Amino acid sequence: MYVKRKIDKFLEGWRNNPDRMPLVIKGARQIGKTESVRHFAQKNYDHIVEINFAVEIKYRTICDDGYDVDSIIRNISRIDPTKKFEKGRTLIFFDELQDFPQIATSLKFFKQDGRFDVICSGSMLGLNYQKIESNSVGYKIDYEMQSLDFEEFLWAKGYPETIADEILENIVAMQPFNTTEMSVFQSLFVDYCILGGMPAIVKSYIERGTFEGTLDLQRAIVADYKEDFRKYVVGLDQTRLLNVFTHIPVQLAKEYKKFQISKVASGARFKDYFGCIEWLSDAGIVNICYCLNFPELPIKGNYDASKYKIYLKDTGLLVACLDEEAQDDLRSNKNLGVYKGALYENFVGEALAKSGYELYYYKRDNSTLEEDFFVRTKKSLVPVEVKSQNGRSRSLSELINNPRYQDITHGIKLCNANIGFENNILTLPYFCTFLLKRYLKDVAW
Numbered sequence: 001m002y003v004k005r006k007i008d009k010f011l012e013g014w015r016n017n018p019d020r021m022p023l024v025i026k027g028a029r030q031i032g033k034t035e036s037v038r039h040f041a042q043k044n045y046d047h048i049v050e051i052n053f054a055v056e057i058k059y060r061t062i063c064d065d066g067y068d069v070d071s072i073i074r075n076i077s078r079i080d081p082t083k084k085f086e087k088g089r090t091l092i093f094f095d096e097l098q099d100f101p102q103i104a105t106s107l108k109f110f111k112q113d114g115r116f117d118v119i120c121s122g123s124m125l126g127l128n129y130q131k132i133e134s135n136s137v138g139y140k141i142d143y144e145m146q147s148l149d150f151e152e153f154l155w156a157k158g159y160p161e162t163i164a165d166e167i168l169e170n171i172v173a174m175q176p177f178n179t180t181e182m183s184v185f186q187s188l189f190v191d192y193c194i195l196g197g198m199p200a201i202v203k204s205y206i207e208r209g210t211f212e213g214t215l216d217l218q219r220a221i222v223a224d225y226k227e228d229f230r231k232y233v234v235g236l237d238q239t240r241l242l243n244v245f246t247h248i249p250v251q252l253a254k255e256y257k258k259f260q261i262s263k264v265a266s267g268a269r270f271k272d273y274f275g276c277i278e279w280l281s282d283a284g285i286v287n288i289c290y291c292l293n294f295p296e297l298p299i300k301g302n303y304d305a306s307k308y309k310i311y312l313k314d315t316g317l318l319v320a321c322l323d324e325e326a327q328d329d330l331r332s333n334k335n336l337g338v339y340k341g342a343l344y345e346n347f348v349g350e351a352l353a354k355s356g357y358e359l360y361y362y363k364r365d366n367s368t369l370e371e372d373f374f375v376r377t378k379k380s381l382v383p384v385e386v387k388s389q390n391g392r393s394r395s396l397s398e399l400i401n402n403p404r405y406q407d408i409t410h411g412i413k414l415c416n417a418n419i420g421f422e423n424n425i426l427t428l429p430y431f432c433t434f435l436l437k438r439y440l441k442d443v444a445w
Contacts, residue, residue, distance in 0.1 A: 315350055
């Protein structure tokens with residue numbers, strides 16, 4: 001079973017570009033990079049030359065005679081003479097690039113040569129590019145891939161590609177969903193929160209029709225991440241990195257979700273640990289949400305780098321890191337009352353990041369005013385509040401109505417409720433989060 005992904009359309013467009021460059025696909029492990037490339041390659045090429053640098057160590061010598069195409073092809077053919085190289089009909093797929101990042105230096109020469117299409121993929125690339133002598137800037141393009149978003153999850157469940165447009169129509173018209181739609185989409189949303197978007201986990205759930213075995217798969221991925229800490233961490237204390245990672249769900253479960261280094265270990269200081277947080281971000285494992293200095297435009301540069309919240313890029317992996325009782329409760333009863341604040345916020349942060357947003361929040365000193373996220377339209381700043389219950393939104397109301405916040409005219413509340421609009425606050429059910437960027441693109445706010 002192949003799970004349709006958004007990268008499929010991107011790859012087809014790349015293939016149809018007569019001036020295409022070598023492509024580098026980045027992203028955390030087990031998000032489906034290799035499977036997507038293979039699926040694309042099988043449909044579009046007569047010959048596929050796939051090399052996995054993590055498993056096939058012998059291929060790490062293919063650049064010993066230089067980075068030019070002829071030398072590399074010659075060395076590959078010496079190792080495996082069955083691999084075929086036919087001009088215009090061959091894709092060379094360099095997988096697990098992080099274990100041999102030097103190959104990226106050759107991409108400039110593959111582009112100039114033009115006989116073969118080249119795709120590279122790997123995890124930890126934000127970290128390992130620093131090892132490359134020359135990363136062929138101007139002769140390659142990069143694509144950032146993540147685990148399935150909610151729209152892709154709906155595709156995997158059998159819904160058509162038009163499903164997002166159908167949901168968006170309700171938002172644009174501010175037309176509440178009917179009872180059946182609310183029931184179905186809310187149930188799918190809860191399933192998605194529990195499972196996350198790792199393709200192997202989603203496929204197991206769909207094929208079995210139950211959550212059986214999904215927790216074991218999630219725990220295996222978390223264990224792989226921890227093994228990567230030992231394998232790839234250079235120049236950082238591995239124990240500190242592991243401490244930061246294991247404290248993310250603990251600190252998200254608290255009412256005040258700002259990540260506090262002092263809670264990670266006795267005597268821990270920001271300057272000693274922030275490199276660990278940047279490492280996790282570069283590795284594609286976490287999203288960092290920075291605290292704005294003041295809720296106004298422009299957003300970039302208007303934040304305090306020492307104040308932040310940390311979310312896992314995949315909410316399903318957050319679930320796998322919770323205590324046993326919470327996991328059992330979620331899977332058997334789908335009771336989001338346990339860790340509900342952490343799960344809701346992590347899901348929204350994940351959905352916004354997968355839509356292309358950078359994450360920011362705001363908390364005014366010596367005040368109860370606090371807002372979970374901020375996005376923007378062409379001309380205004382839009383606060384986004386995540387609520388576990390559909391109650392009053394005092395912070396949203398103050399941000400909208402107080403003339404002190406001149407760039408804010410409207411707000412969005414995400415909660416367990418239907419579509420509604422009152423006092424310049426748009427209320428949406430959680431499952432609509434993945435459509436916020438598309439919706440805000442054309443609003444007049």
